[in-house]
Amino acid sequence: MLESEYNKRRRLPRHLRPAPAPERPFSYEVRPAVFADVPDVREIYNYYVRNSVVTFDEKPWTHRKWADKFAETERLGLPFLVAVSPTGQVLGYALAAPWSGTTSFRYTVETSIYLGPGATGKGLGRSLLQALITACEEVGLREMVAVISDRGAEASIALHESLGFVESGRMGRVGYKFGRWLGTVYLQKSLRPRRRRGLFGRNARRG
Ligand SMILES: CC(C)(COP(=O)(O)OP(=O)(O)OC[C@H]1O[C@@H](n2cnc3c(N)ncnc32)[C@H](O)[C@@H]1OP(=O)(O)O)[C@@H](O)C(=O)NCCC(=O)NCCS
Numbered sequence: 001m002l003e004s005e006y007n008k009r010r011r012l013p014r015h016l017r018p019a020p021a022p023e024r025p026f027s028y029e030v031r032p033a034v035f036a037d038v039p040d041v042r043e044i045y046n047y048y049v050r051n052s053v054v055t056f057d058e059k060p061w062t063h064r065k066w067a068d069k070f071a072e073t074e075r076l077g078l079p080f081l082v083a084v085s086p087t088g089q090v091l092g093y094a095l096a097a098p099w100s101g102t103t104s105f106r107y108t109v110e111t112s113i114y115l116g117p118g119a120t121g122k123g124l125g126r127s128l129l130q131a132l133i134t135a136c137e138e139v140g141l142r143e144m145v146a147v148i149s150d151r152g153a154e155a156s157i158a159l160h161e162s163l164g165f166v167e168s169g170r171m172g173r174v175g176y177k178f179g180r181w182l183g184t185v186y187l188q189k190s191l192r193p194r195r196r197r198g199l200f201g202r203n204a205r206r207g
Contacts, residue, residue, distance in 0.1 A: 026122050028091055030131045033080040035070060040090035041082065042066045044116050053182055054153045056175045073097070076199050078109065079135035083119070083128050091119040094132040098199055099145055106198030107142035113156070125159045133163060133191065140197040143190055149175070150183035157185060165189040 033041065046060040073080045073095055080095040092115030099108040113129055136144060146160045150170065161167075165187035175182035 026119075026124075028083045028085055028119075028124060028127075030081055030083050030128055033070065033082045033093060033095075035067070037082050037090055037093070038063065038066045038070055041093050044090070044092065044114050047117060048114060053151050053175075053177050053180070054149050054156065056149065056177060056182065058177055069097075077139055078199070079132055079139065081128060081131055081135065083115075083124055091116055092124055092128055094128045096132060096136055096141070096144070099143075103200050106200050107140070107193075109136060109141055109144055109199075111144055111146045111160075113159075120155065125155070126162065129159060129163055133189070137191045138194050140193045140195040141191055141199075142193050143188060146187040148185045148187065150185050151180070153185075157187070160187045160189075163189070 042061055042063060045055070045066075048055050049057045049060050070080065076098065078096045078098075080093070082093045083091045085091055092113070094111065094113040096109035096111060099105050099110050111129070111132060113125060113132070115124055115128075133144065144165070145168075146156070146165055148156050148160070150172075166189070167185060168188045169186045170183060171186075172183040173181040174184055
């Protein structure tokens with residue numbers, strides 16, 4: 001008898017095989033990102049750079065680029081959140097970045113949210129984006145804008161709309177990646193800020 005045939009026979013009949021371990025419940029905690037999360041955040045983001053058109057970036061980000069992004073977000077006091085599993089694995093992140101470096105745009109931010117491929121479709125995106133909205137309101141921001149690819153980002157559009165973002169415009173064929181043209185969808189949400197302070201350390205005179 002061939003060895004491969006022998007191994008086949010050694011397999012227990014279905015009713016005698018041990019039951020598979022029950023799937024662990026999908027649980028996580030959302031907390032502010034710390035510098036040590038940068039490699040995990042980078043890995044999640046670069047997965048989408050390499051494999052999708054949900055981001056327009058074509059080159060993976062270096063550790064240095066993410067470290068600078070982390071430092072800039074911290075310097076401006078903007079929310080940068082991660083969702084972590086009970087074992088400490090980073091499952092996804094969400095952050096707010098200035099919509100523009102021009103000071104008159106100091107109450108407006110652009111959102112960014114990415115989950116690891118194994119963490120999508122389970123409601124985590126909703127919790128993370130809701131936490132980002134709340135954190136933006138707490139620091140005094142007033143408008144959030146999401147710039148989303150018009151191809152392959154249906155989940156992101158559905159997620160933002162389900163949390164009150166409203167489409168404010170589209171641009172066609174402004175990007176080109178993996179041999180095809182891409183457009184952008186703009187979604188916007190007005191916030192209820194808890195304090196009067198914009199980015200760049202400047203305030204509003206009137207609410
Ligand atoms: C976009 C993303 C953050 C959404 O998070 P998620 O945890 O997968 O989504 P959720 O399970 O919280 O679902 C949010 C909503 O989107 C809907 N949705 C999820 N996947 C969808 C899909 N493929 N097509 C259409 N709708 C979808 C859900 O039904 C849900 O709607 P509801 O609240 O009205 O029920 C996540 O899928 C992701 O990281 N994707 C890859 C990266 C990406 O596209 N980032 C955004 C770049 S702009």
